[in-house]
Amino acid sequence: MTTLKTTLLGLAAAGIVLGALAACSPLGALNALSPGKSLRTSAGVPYGASPRHKLDIYTPEQSVANAPVIVFFMGGNWVKGERGDYAFVGRALAARGYVVVIPDYRLYPEVTYPDFLDDSAGAVAWTAREISRFGGDPSRLYVMGHSAGAYNAAMVALDPRYLAKFGMRASALRGLIGLAGPYDFLPIHNPTTKPVFDFPNTPPASQPIHHVSKAAPPALLIAANDDDLVNARRNTGALANKLRAKGVTVQEVYFDGVSHTTLVASLAAPLRSLAPTLDVIDTFVGSDAGRNPGSGTAAAAR
Structure with a gap:
């Protein structure tokens, strides 16, 4: 009975928050309602020469040393998005003991594929070089993203050419975390996406699923069963299967009750009753991407 009451209260709270999101800027509302403004x-912080080559760094409230690092790439179909919109992601993960880096990257029409992947790799390489100054451990570096950002994260993790441009090996990454990512989306049907990838002249090499190898880092792939924008089975399921076929450790998770967009929104404190997305990520990183499954989560160590 207590569990049922808690669930109903959580759903009611989520309903109130979702109503508020509909009335104003959804991401701005999540940031305003998310705790963690006292986090450092x-x-x-610039990581390159372009005005879009800037990033925000979130660190735990208490001083940390050698904390795991998560670089999070935002979604937006490669045509929109601002790093500040995802403060709720940085706060949520920093509250679990991680150093979080959220970069901007250049968008269409300023650039097309693969320029935003070069930006993403540049942000990761900058993080590997500099994050120790902010309490992060570059040897425990994860890439993560939602939607288009999950694509960016996957390409940086799976295609070694991008990090190699910055003198870094993809093997330096400790893990990949993808939320509702498009990993195999040819032919392109979305009219907004077509010019970003010069469709129908889009090369097959643009698809993360074609870069799977046994050298890939362990992966946590999360999707919504009811995603009506990115087919979860074709993208998340297929990438997970190809990684497993190469002997790569994969955790594949599907949630009911969330959509393509509310999946990432469930990281925000007001919407965590929708899905345990944050806990699943915390367990993955806290167990060193499954290498130490008995070690527990970072939250349990606090």
């Missing part, structure tokens, strides 16, 4: 933040 370094905003607008």
